[in-house]
Amino acid sequence: MGAFKKNLLLFLTIGAVFVGVFIGFAGRPFQPSSETIRMINFPGEIFMQFLKMMLLPLIIASLISALAQLDAKESSKMGLLTLAYYLTTTMLATFTGIVLVLSIHPGDPQLKDDWAEGTIDTNISTMDTFMDLVRNMFPENIVQATFQQVRTSYHLQKPNLLKRNGTSIGEQMDKMKPVVEYHDGINILGIIVCCTGFGIIISQLGEQGRLMVDFFIILDAIIMRGVAVVMWCAPVGILCLICANILEIDDLSDTAEMLAMYVVTVLCGLFIHSVVTLPILFFLVTRRSPIKFVKGMMQALVTSFGTASSGAALPTSFRCLEENNKVDRRISRFVLPLGATINMDGTALYEAVAVIFIAQLNGVTLSLAEVITVSLTATLASIGSGSMPAGLVTIMVVLTTVGLPVKDVSLIITVDWLLDRIRTVVNVLGDAFAAGIIHDLTQSQLVRVNTANRALTKAIQREIELLNGPLENFPVGPAGDTDELLNGSDEKRQKAFNSRSNVTRIEVGNQSGRNSFSNWTTAPLLSALRPIGNGADKPRRNSKKDTVVFFGEAEDE
Structure with a gap:
């Protein structure tokens, strides 16, 4: 009974997932109207807005307060280890996906002939995507980065008739011109870069920056307290999100029949990466039980499945890591926000499988060089997917590099609602394992x-x-x-x-x-030190309650 009461929120959230799936499938035969589906989705939409509202101040406060309590040397080492780990696991995920899709071969050209193609914007450039990634890392206005991010868009350039001495000498053809524009959305990558630098600088100020560090520590505690209250609404919000998502799918039976092997391939890859690759890597480095570690992360994993967002699950991930798995908060507050932005193991695996699947649909056999290109591009594209408007955009980037038709992405959109949730769970789990490994590697420091x-x-x-x-x-x-x-x-x-x-x-x-x-x-x-006054001040000793505690000190395990 005590365990049930302690994990009541976890049980309620898991129950909400199953109830949402059941109601969604049970309600499909009644063909509810779009207005009804919108009303069902509304509580989940409000829940997501609450989480997103707290995301920005939480990232700022947690990053600055964590890095300000470390020396620049420790911060640099932790950053390099984190980036190296993220790059390694992403490449392993991509490799797993490629091996599976080449072995299972889910793509059949007949499938494309029987499927009605949709429309999708094909104006995308690999170079522009990576340039946008770098632009977002270094925003020109830190305030603007809190609500807008840079993205290259393509606009039709009107033809101009060129004349000289009254004679036409040529005509410019219609072409798409790239334009760098600002679009709505938090520039998480830029915020992380700025906050990282700010936190490291504060750590160099020492006692002079103490008040600022205390401010961010208190702000972080306030936000986490608010998140703890909001998370009790998670069961209702997740139930509504999943139910509405299932109700709005068209031709679910046809989709399952046509893309069954593709879905199975992606799910097998995600399963192998999350149940085999990551736990083995975690055990080899830390010599700790990965099963116990995953058990401590269950609330965050269920939340990520329900919301389909690594960022929305970030507050819950903090709490699970620090309270259940005893990871130092200075590690979790740096590793998790960075991972939620650039560590997309599930996304990289999904992209690799999707691209080769589309090649198989078109009867194209990729050479070894092209397969390597797919793996490298999928790895790099997934790093920048945190600043993308949707995961499908990064698939177009990879398709472009190997000359495959971008419009075929419309074939796999119909099952993306499910795969998106599952790969988000893998992303969150990968971030958690990263925090546990970095904690073990930097424990002596x-x-x-x-x-x-x-x-x-x-x-x-x-x-x-x-x-x-x-x-x-x-x-x-x-x-x-x-x-x-x-x-x-x-x-x-x-x-x-x-x-x-x-x-x-x-x-x-x-x-x-x-x-x-x-x-x-x-x-x-300092609270225990009275001002140095004149001769009228009487000497005294501090009382027992006049104590000084150095800010941010974590307990050793």
Whole structure:
């Protein structure tokens, strides 16, 4: 009973998924109107808006507060390890998908002849896609990046008749001109780059940046508290989203019959990557049970399936990693936002399978060089898919590189609603395993940072005790007698303060050199330190409740 009560939200969310699927299929024979489907989807839409509303401040607060508590060296190492891991797992996912689609061979040219083709925008360039990715990494306006992102669009250029001396010498043909435009949507990649730099700079400021770090830590805690409340609405929201999604599908039976082998191929690839590849990699590095780790992530995985969004599941992923799997918050708050943007293992696998499937539909046999091109392009395209309007756009990028017809993407749109949810679960699981692995690889550095922080805390407490205690007990340095600390000029008071505070810093091997007081006027900022006044101030000792805790210190396991 205790376990059920503790995991009540998880059980309710899982139940909502099954109920949503059941109601969706049960309601299809009644052919509900579009208005009815919209009303069913409405609670889920509001739930998604709540999560997206909290996404931006959560990413900003979590990234800055995490990186500000690490040295630049530790931050750089963590960043390189994270990027290397993400690139490795994405390439493994792509390789798995290619091997399966070549082995199963789900594409049949007859299938394309029997299927009614839809229409889709084919104006897309691989070069423009990657240039947009870099543009979004470095936004020209950080405020604009919170609600708009760069995307290259193609506009029809009107023909111009060129004349010279009254004689026509040529005519420009109609052509599509690329135009860099801003479109609605959060530029998550740009926000992450800016916040990463901001957090690292704050970490270099030491005590001067302490108030700013405290602000972001408190903001992060407030947002997570709000998310915890909103997540109790998840069962209703997820139920409505899944139910409406199933009800609005046209010709579900025909779709299942025509694309059954394609769906099976993608699902097999996602299953192998998430159940075999990632757990084995996690176990080899950490020597911990991947089953127990996945069990701790269940709430986040169910949420990602219901919302079909890695970003919407981000708050739940934070909570599952830190509370259930005991991952250091400084790791999770950096690795997960970055992973939700660039680590798309499921998407890379899906793209590789889809592209080769379309080649098989057209009776095209890809050479080894073309297969390698597909694997590399799918890997790189998935990295930029976080800034794309839809995952299908990245498939067009890969199709373009091997000269396949982009319009054939319309054939697989009908099953994307299901595959999108499942590959999102794989993406979230991959991010979680990444956080667990990076936590294990950087644990020694984190312990060293924590030890230095504790030494700094003791040094500050020692300074406070000396400064607030009887002056006759204060070590006398070369600055002169103790009266200078109380009645001297500002210059003499600064000199006396430095002389006395340096005594305690030497005791801890100058551990506090970066973060300790640099000026006697800033010393009173700490809660346990009263201002250095004049002779009317009476010496006193700190009470037991006057304690100093260094900000952001994490407990060692």
